[in-house]
Amino acid sequence: MALIVMKFGGTSVRDTKRIYNAAGIAARTFNNGDDVVMVVSAQGDTTDMLLEKAEEITRAPSLREMDVLLSSGEQQSMALMAMALGELGVPAVSLTGWQAGFQTNRAYGSARIKNLDTERLAAELDKRRIVVVAGFQGINRYDDITTLGRGGSDTSAVAIAAALNADRCQIYTDVDGIYTADPRIVPSAKKLQAISFDEMLELATLGAQVLNNRSVELAKKYGVELEVLSSISPAGGTIVREVLEMNEGMLIQGVAKDTKVAVVTILDVPDVPGVSFKIFSLVGQKRINVDIILQATGREGNKDIIFTVPAADADTVRGLLAENLPRFGGRDVSVTTDVAKVSIVGAGMQSHPGVAARLFEALADENINIRMVSTSEIKISVIIDAADADRAVRAIHDAFMEDVGR
Amino acid sequence: MALIVMKFGGTSVRDTKRIYNAAGIAARTFNNGDDVVMVVSAQGDTTDMLLEKAEEITRAPSLREMDVLLSSGEQQSMALMAMALGELGVPAVSLTGWQAGFQTNRAYGSARIKNLDTERLAAELDKRRIVVVAGFQGINRYDDITTLGRGGSDTSAVAIAAALNADRCQIYTDVDGIYTADPRIVPSAKKLQAISFDEMLELATLGAQVLNNRSVELAKKYGVELEVLSSISPAGGTIVREVLEMNEGMLIQGVAKDTKVAVVTILDVPDVPGVSFKIFSLVGQKRINVDIILQATGREGNKDIIFTVPAADADTVRGLLAENLPRFGGRDVSVTTDVAKVSIVGAGMQSHPGVAARLFEALADENINIRMVSTSEIKISVIIDAADADRAVRAIHDAFMEDVGR
Numbered sequence: 001m002a003l004i005v006m007k008f009g010g011t012s013v014r015d016t017k018r019i020y021n022a023a024g025i026a027a028r029t030f031n032n033g034d035d036v037v038m039v040v041s042a043q044g045d046t047t048d049m050l051l052e053k054a055e056e057i058t059r060a061p062s063l064r065e066m067d068v069l070l071s072s073g074e075q076q077s078m079a080l081m082a083m084a085l086g087e088l089g090v091p092a093v094s095l096t097g098w099q100a101g102f103q104t105n106r107a108y109g110s111a112r113i114k115n116l117d118t119e120r121l122a123a124e125l126d127k128r129r130i131v132v133v134a135g136f137q138g139i140n141r142y143d144d145i146t147t148l149g150r151g152g153s154d155t156s157a158v159a160i161a162a163a164l165n166a167d168r169c170q171i172y173t174d175v176d177g178i179y180t181a182d183p184r185i186v187p188s189a190k191k192l193q194a195i196s197f198d199e200m201l202e203l204a205t206l207g208a209q210v211l212n213n214r215s216v217e218l219a220k221k222y223g224v225e226l227e228v229l230s231s232i233s234p235a236g237g238t239i240v241r242e243v244l245e246m247n248e249g250m251l252i253q254g255v256a257k258d259t260k261v262a263v264v265t266i267l268d269v270p271d272v273p274g275v276s277f278k279i280f281s282l283v284g285q286k287r288i289n290v291d292i293i294l295q296a297t298g299r300e301g302n303k304d305i306i307f308t309v310p311a312a313d314a315d316t317v318r319g320l321l322a323e324n325l326p327r328f329g330g331r332d333v334s335v336t337t338d339v340a341k342v343s344i345v346g347a348g349m350q351s352h353p354g355v356a357a358r359l360f361e362a363l364a365d366e367n368i369n370i371r372m373v374s375t376s377e378i379k380i381s382v383i384i385d386a387a388d389a390d391r392a393v394r395a396i397h398d399a400f401m402e403d404v405g406r
Numbered sequence: 407m408a409l410i411v412m413k414f415g416g417t418s419v420r421d422t423k424r425i426y427n428a429a430g431i432a433a434r435t436f437n438n439g440d441d442v443v444m445v446v447s448a449q450g451d452t453t454d455m456l457l458e459k460a461e462e463i464t465r466a467p468s469l470r471e472m473d474v475l476l477s478s479g480e481q482q483s484m485a486l487m488a489m490a491l492g493e494l495g496v497p498a499v500s501l502t503g504w505q506a507g508f509q510t511n512r513a514y515g516s517a518r519i520k521n522l523d524t525e526r527l528a529a530e531l532d533k534r535r536i537v538v539v540a541g542f543q544g545i546n547r548y549d550d551i552t553t554l555g556r557g558g559s560d561t562s563a564v565a566i567a568a569a570l571n572a573d574r575c576q577i578y579t580d581v582d583g584i585y586t587a588d589p590r591i592v593p594s595a596k597k598l599q600a601i602s603f604d605e606m607l608e609l610a611t612l613g614a615q616v617l618n619n620r621s622v623e624l625a626k627k628y629g630v631e632l633e634v635l636s637s638i639s640p641a642g643g644t645i646v647r648e649v650l651e652m653n654e655g656m657l658i659q660g661v662a663k664d665t666k667v668a669v670v671t672i673l674d675v676p677d678v679p680g681v682s683f684k685i686f687s688l689v690g691q692k693r694i695n696v697d698i699i700l701q702a703t704g705r706e707g708n709k710d711i712i713f714t715v716p717a718a719d720a721d722t723v724r725g726l727l728a729e730n731l732p733r734f735g736g737r738d739v740s741v742t743t744d745v746a747k748v749s750i751v752g753a754g755m756q757s758h759p760g761v762a763a764r765l766f767e768a769l770a771d772e773n774i775n776i777r778m779v780s781t782s783e784i785k786i787s788v789i790i791d792a793a794d795a796d797r798a799v800r801a802i803h804d805a806f807m808e809d810v811g812r
Contacts, residue, residue, distance in 0.1 A: 016462045050482065056422045057486050058493040065492070068500050069485035072478040076456065079475035080463050086471070087464040094474055098504075099549055120549070143505055143526070 002167040003125070004029055007039040007135065007157035011174045012231040013077045014044030016084075022172065022231055023084040026130055030090055035125050037164070039135045039157040040081055042073025063108035067137075067147045071097065074134035074153070081132045093124050094132040097145070102138030102156065104146045111138060111146035113155065116163040125164075133160065151212020158215045162222035169224050170237075173210050176230035177238035178203070180254040185390045186397045194239045195253050202345040202379045205258040216240065252346040252355075252400045257393050259340045259386055261291070262314035263371065266321060268302040268331035275328045279305060282324060288313045291341075292374040292383065302331075306372065308383060311337045339371065340389035343381040344396060356380055362399035368392050408573035409531070410435055413445040413541065413563035417580045418637040419483045420450030422490075428578065428637055429490040432536055436496055441531050443570070445541045445563040446487055448479025469514035473543075473553045477503065480540035480559070487538045499530050500538040503551070508544030508562065516555035517544060519562075522569040531570075539566065557618020564621045568628035575630050576643075579616050582636035583644035584609065587661040591796045592803045598659060600645045605659045608751040608785045622646065658752040658761075658806045663799050665746045665792055667697070668720035669777065672727060674708040674737035681734045685711060688730060694719045697747075698780040698789065708737075712778065714789060717743045745777065746795035749787040750802060762786055768805035774798050 008022045030036045054061050078094035085092035101117030124131045135153025140146050161169035181189040197220035219226050229237025294306040314335050321333045349355050372383035414428045436442045460467045484500040491498035507523030530537045541559025546552050567575035587595040603626035610619050625632050635643025699713040720741050727739045755761050778789035
């Protein structure tokens with residue numbers, strides 16, 4: 001007898017048919033003798049509908065009240081799911097975030113789980129019921145409702161799996177696993193049977209449709225084995241876990257593309273100590289994530305400082321730096337969002353020095369210009385023109401074809 | 407400085423415009439220096455929409471899960487209301503049933519309030535915030551969500567007013583008060599300035615569109631003064647309170663019609679002791695409310711037992727009695743729902759013996775046949791053919807015109 005946590009996202013519960021599909025998956029596992037906790041998101045476009053209602057009321061809603069509003073969506077889908085399970089003859093009970101024991105910090109809209117009090121959850125499982133938990137929500141120390149932000153239901157599921165020491169945490173979604181590249185760009189992309197947490201985190205842009213980074217981090221921290229699979233054809237998804245079997249070959253797990261990136265260039269900054277610190281502490285204060293950083297020699301002993309930030313922060317960074325340009329003596333600031341980051345990810349990469357060369361060759365053959373390069377132990381990323389991105393993904397995937405996936 | 411509890415029903419919060427209208431009423435009172443608790447229902451047809459979703463899933467939903475589902479509607483409207491108040495520059499906070507301290511028994515779908523822990527409510531009022539409370543809901547001792555059943559938001563509002571010793575409990579709705587008769591039937595119907603709790607309870611069918619009996623009973627029990635008024639033009643509604651000023655004239659507060667009634671006749675029951683007890687304990691076991699009871703002499707020393715029940719229970723009663731007819735020796739059971747109950751209500755009635763005669767005269771002039779009569783200290787009810795009901799209401803209202811309302 002195992003304990004399985006199953007998370008069903010918004011599309012997987014969007015209407016009565018899908019609710020019954022999900023309920024059927026859970027019921028089969030339950031009837032096999034396993035204990036089951038289901039974590040559900042709000043139905044299909046419920047959240048969008050609620051956001052619209054709030055938008056009609058005000059453009060600057062209270063974050064606290066927004067969480068009260070949005071959390072009602074999961075409450076509805078969990079009740080409907082429990083009713084469907086009942087109709088299938090399976091004993092079930094639904095629990096909201098606070099009923100399930102999710103205690104968070106007070107950050108409305110992006111709360112972090114501080115504690116999960118599993119007393120009620122465990123008691124319901126002891127009664128041999130499927131427990132349907134509202135994802136995405138908890139309460140803070142003031143007994144106020146909070147939500148966990150984007151991908152919050154994944155995080156809820158992983159937290160429950162960790163706290164109850166579940167045998168597996170299954171993420172049911174509308175794709176059937178993690179692929180070596182986006183199949184819409186690379187038709188020959190292969191589904192991965194397994195991937196490590198670190199690789200999954202680096203492949204964030206591939207997994208973003210499926211797995212939120214926060215939930216992967218949490219799963220890694222608590223050693224929760226994740227399985228990403230389709231709620232329509234649940235066989236054979238992708239498993240995300242700590243240690244993969246060793247494998248002789250050089251392993252590339254996937255090729256990912258991120259077009260939501262901006263390149264910031266500060267021209268002719270005096271080459272004196274402390275100037276980089278000034279710039280990046282300024283950007284850091286605004287909680288903006290800097291990714292790749294590059295310094296180039298500029299004119300007359302000056303240097304150019306080039307770095308990437310999320311495209312969403314481009315305007316903020318531009319304004320911030322323009323305003324403070326005198327403080328670090330730069331000549332000009334330019335920002336472009338007309339770029340893309342293409343990355344290859346794989347744990348075996350570091351011990352195979354030829355990887356970067358093969359990547360560069362593949363891009364050169366396609367006449368694609370590389371603006372910036374960044375490497376880590378399990379990743380190589382290049383910044384290229386946005387227009388070249390899909391072609392680059394295909395070229396790289398082809399070049400590593402034999403080594404991609406496992 | 408006063409404490410005012412304001413309840414806004416589903417139509418009064420059905421869209422952004424109505425939400426702002428309600429928020430404006432509360433904000434004006436708040437800005438005058440008063441403390442305000444708002445109790446809100448689910449928006450317009452939200453509850454119907456949720457019922458439809460549940461109906462799609464199953465015809466026999468778990469009552470517990472139904473309460474989880476339905477209570478989300480009030481949670482949404484309270485959040486939107488708090489946002490609107492914020493936009494109007496008024497500090498506000500929304501509280502669900504459990505956050506507001508509503509502890510109920512475990513009767514899902516029709517729970518009774520056992521206790522109202524006002525700690526949080528009082529703390530929020532102390533911070534000079536408008537507190538927006540979700541009507542209709544609470545939690546039971548298992549920390550499970552319950553709903554209070556029909557008219558539940560009125561009950562929530564009265565309970566808060568009682569527990570906080572509020573100066574007034576205002577019920578905002580889409581009519582502007584309680585009338586001496588339904589204005590759609592009697593165009594000359596007058597709005598009552600005030601009415602006593604007992605009269606209001608007897609006028610249930612007039613007030614049903616506006617005030618639920620349970621909330622009036624609760625208000626009477628705790629001496630909470632109610633005010634029924636329109637959320638569109640809030641001036642001069644009807645006040646419902648314990649003792650009205652004495653008034654010399656004979657006072658009829660209103661003429662009410664109830665078409666949701668059934669007359670049950672059991673023919674030729676042997677006239678022996680205990681037979682009535684058998685019949686009515688049988689009906690009582692099914693929790694069916696018997697209203698008017700009449701015994702008539704039947705054939706050969708037998709008697710006919712005639713009584714009224716809610717039309718909704720007609721089939722149940724018919725089946726129950728037919729099945730048990732041998733037990734009390736009756737000859738036949740007949741049930742008709744083609745009747746109406748028309749009542750006049752007024753506290754001054756008892757000391758004016760001519761009232762019944764005037765009522766009968768008014769009906770006789772209209773050639774309306776009276777099937778049954780029932781009187782209480784403040785009410786006279788007649789059962790007549792359903793087809794005559796509206797004509798009867800008009801005739802009676804006209805007959806008492808000078809004495810109706812105050």
